[in-house]
Amino acid sequence: MAEFGGQMAADSLLTHLLRDAGVAIGGGCLCLAGDCPHCLATVDGVSYVRTCQVTFREGAAVTLHAANGQLPPLESPGERPPVTARTTHCDIVVIGQGPAGRVAATDARSVGAHVVTLDAREGQDVIGVYPGPLVVARTEDGMRHVYPRGEIVVATGASEIQPAVPGNHLRGLVTARAAAELAASGVPLGQVVAVGTPPDGIVCELASGTLVRFEPSSDPTRVGAVVMRDPGGVETRLACDTVSLGLGLTPRDALLRMARGMNVRGVGDVLLPAHVPPCPVEGTVCPCAGVTVADLASVHARGFHELELVKRATLAGTGPCQGAGCVPHIRAFLAAQGAALQPPFTARPVTRQLTIGEVAAGAHHAVTPRTALHEEHVGLGAIMERLGGWWRPWHYGDVDAEYSAVRTGVSICDVSTLGKMQVSGPGALALLEHLYPVPISTLAPGRARYVFLLDERGYVIDDGMVARESDTRFNLTFTSGGATFAEMWVRDWAESLGADVRLMNQTFSLGAINVTGPRAAELLARAGVGAPPAFLHHGQADVAGVPCRIYRLSFTGEVSFELHHAAADSVRLWHALLSLGQDLGIRPHGLKALLKLRLEKGHLIVGQDTDFDSSLRRLGCEWAVRLDKPAFIGRQAVLRTNRLPLDRQLCGFEMDGEQTTSEVVCRTPAEGATIWDGEDLAGVVTSTTWSPTLGKSIMLGWLRLKDGQLPTDVTIDGRTARRVPTPFYDPEGRRARG
């Protein structure tokens, strides 16, 4: 009896097909144990199903795989209910419930262990033992993910060796175990000849000698006789309806080998030494890939001596049974050529097949977070986009109007996605001095400034704001997309430096609304803030009854008040601002307008305009590093690389629109366009927009230096563009100061 399972409770689909449906299973030696590739069928739209391993179910649509090698179609028709995944933690997992597996499970339970058993004959196909350790099984009710605290017991038994002689593709060939099982299930076998170990409980003729070949009957697809050879070389032909083949066992030990280094133990037949069959002489060795002994001889004669090379040169062992049938014969073949017996293929998942839909069970897309104002944006008709890892309003239907509201009136923008972190404690100042390339100690309480975060190589990893609340308390912001990394960065450095600080992530707890435009102060006054902070200052105030910390920096180029508040108050504050600003023409602006506004100001976006190796010099932001500061992360690298010649720089460009007969057409180059210096590729545009205020296209892009100089006139999209200093708009920054 097979160690893997014993009798199935119900008929397998294969038994049903053979006994009741009179279906002619395509040839080959059937094993009934899930090892061979001979009973494959498409069942309910899923191909490569081993019919011996699934329970018969009335109404199942079954198509046997074509014997002519025609492949199943590449499709997944119809709907299918989602597959569930169930996770179990246990003490011991026992794979295989044959005699040895049952004893192992009983023994473990007798000492109080929580045991999970997984048995192929119960429809629990273990696909692999993974680091974790994690044992994953496919069942007809979904996936099982089993995490054992203790031992993994592998009791998967041994498989029977397939015949590798001419005629092994015929129908009517079964392994000895399969013969016994089929007979017990009432499948008529007719006259049975047994080669090798005979099957249990069946009357059969015993064939002696060496197996030579199978011969067809009057039905050319079905076996009619088996030919044996005695030691004297005399061949005997034994007529039969079925041949039972007991050619020896080879351990079904892939899971055991896969789990090397883990707490794993094999029991029962899985520990058997692999039986090495006689060297195959003729016929098909690998039925999955159709590899013959002649193929093996051919590649071997041309230098493919290693098992792994023979596999790759012939593709033997790469089909549905993954070498279960052919590896014993190939090892025997190679050993017979004079080499040492080579180990079998590396054991890899999956040991039993399953669909992509099944293996994906339990997976989900990473959540894209929403701000507290998400529904407000949707209600206003916003097109929502994933930006910086969040759902954000791309625009509300009229980008031009959103832009104009900022430049000429007042507008609000949901900037809750900014990374926000509070750093406090006696070590806060020293930590931030180490993190930032500009002096922090000179930043008085109540002040805020724009800063870059550098890595040890002096390359920009993020930017944002640092604001000082008190001697020992600071509020930092990071980019929406960079906040997670930045938080790790700050925490790791705090840890490394042993800083006596408290770090509080406030990204999700605080909402943030930017009120911006020439009439922003007017709106704030209506909301009860008569004396808002001055430029580059911040302060605490109630805005329309909502407690806020108001930061006065500017990304849009206009007067801006960034209102940080408890996220629970976001909706109330948003409504109040819209309502108070109604007669000022207030309207919210989305990211598309914001990108235009910031580009007019020449503000770069980390990740869009920067690269992995953007130093502040390359970004043209040397003002943002103070090398007279004695120590900060990246200082050494900045000093070193500043001595090397500059190779490229992020520059501003402008391009006129095209005058047609009636109007100026923007024709702004797309982001990603190449920049040419004469015939030379000189860089790539990272940001572009049409500036309505300036009446021209404006761009940021990387420009290579030639002979130590940045070219002034370049070609972008076949048209002339000029390198110009940034900001493009209000270069003195008067408007932001108000």
Place this chain on the structure above:
Amino acid sequence: MNEFVERAIDLRWPTEVKRAYDVVIIGGGGHGLATAYYLATRHGITNVAVLECSYIGGGNSGRNTTIIRANYGVPEAVRFYQRSVDLYAHLEQETDRALMHKTKGLLWIAHSEAGIRQERARAAVNTACGASTEYVDPGTIREICPQIDLTGNGVWPVYGASYHPAGSTARHDRVVWAYAEGAMRLGVDVFQRTGVTGIRMDRGRVTGVETSDGPIAAGIVLSAVGGHVTTIASMVGLRLPIRTHPLQAFVTNRYAQAFHPIVASSGLGGYASQTAKGEMLIGAEIDRAPSYAYDSGHPFLQHCAFRMMTLLPFLRDLRVLRQWTGVCDMSTDYSPVMGLTGVDGFLVTTGWGTWGFKAIPAGGEQLAALIATGRTPDLIAPFSLDRFARDRTMADRGSAGTH
């Protein structure tokens, strides 16, 4: 009858190790063997030994997803990989071996505004540097690959893509063998099961290697290993800016040919193609945690399967056959490192990350030229090891963490 049995390549292994060679190449993968091949065929240098600790092509050369493309993000890389694409296109002719080279076209999908920008930039830089890539809209994507769900299952809609018609595949093992065969035919000695245990130095100059089969003298030693290059480099006291990360892939059973292009998505972190045999071959980005382990993980299989179904719903009922793992040497700027090292006589070709297979012909050709002439060819000069010290790194978003 199996049409995929290799029927021509003849590997004539050497019978014994000589005690001295002009050049010793450590690593019998694609890069090591291609370098030997081009040394022999282009420069007449045949007193060369290639030392492989396992079997040839058993490392990343045999663990990759066989994709050939030139659609990188920085000009130097585009030019280099385009050279490789061109060499691959004629490799069957040159070696007179069936390498199953097939031009399929490659779609790189954008699912966001940022993705559009990136794919447009890719197309623009490629076009400027001699690789043909164009930005295409969803309608064109549907024509190229009707199986793509343009709604991304309602979750990851397709906004556009860059399309690289030259994207192709070739049978990885056969590429390795064809180079090995060609090199050995001209007298190069390739040894399997010969591990390098040390590198001999004399007054700062490399003089040979120690192997499991005894010492071998050589004036030039090239490390062409994958996965353990830092170990080899440390034998000459060299520290490389390389980390090694696992990269995983899986393959399904064989199905009728119906999926023609190669489809990649940075947003979903995966890519898929159908092999000549009919298997769907699916890969992901590198594992985040560095490791040398070849262990296959379940989270990779589960999540990669899930994400790719989002884009390619026809995958759902296909049955998974096998998963496997390679290890990738990643440099800090995601670009390869080729050439001189500052240690006299010691050269490297490394940092191949997830792009090693596609670079085999050009990498081999250029390193052979460097070894033969002593001068670094212009095409690979930007990839020299000293670029890190010179602050001339080549941050390539077009290649970060992908295939």
